[in-house]
Amino acid sequence: MVLTVVQMLVAVQLFNMQVGLAALAGNRDGSAPEGMAGRASRAHRNMLENLPLFAALVLVVQLGGLNSDLTALGAQIFVIARLVYGVIYIIGVPWLRTATWFVSVIGMVMMAWAILAG
Numbered sequence: 001m002v003l004t005v006v007q008m009l010v011a012v013q014l015f016n017m018q019v020g021l022a023a024l025a026g027n028r029d030g031s032a033p034e035g036m037a038g039r040a041s042r043a044h045r046n047m048l049e050n051l052p053l054f055a056a057l058v059l060v061v062q063l064g065g066l067n068s069d070l071t072a073l074g075a076q077i078f079v080i081a082r083l084v085y086g087v088i089y090i091i092g093v094p095w096l097r098t099a100t101w102f103v104s105v106i107g108m109v110m111m112a113w114a115i116l117a118g
Helices: 002-019 021-025 035-063 069-091 094-117
Strands: none
Touching: 002 021, 002 035, 002 069, 035 069, 035 094, 069 094
16 A cells, blocks of 8 residues: 555656646646656556455455465565566666566465465
């Protein structure tokens, strides 16, 4: 959750730097973040898409008593990969961004594996 909030704040700050506080406080009709601000916004949206999947996995693992070194490692891989993903996306490194996203998915698969095997 902290990473998601930080990504939101970074996206807002970069957009603020792009359009100014008055425009940011307005309805923003016809203005869209571009460049780094746009990439930060898209990275945040992507995190919002992946966070429910991760949260559901954590919840099922916890409630099902399926905690293990594998699930803990999977969660750590997800969080670290998502942190790296956000930075890479904002600075604009396309193929590395995709590879990092895939690593975060591997973290979730590791958690899901414990659920499927349990």
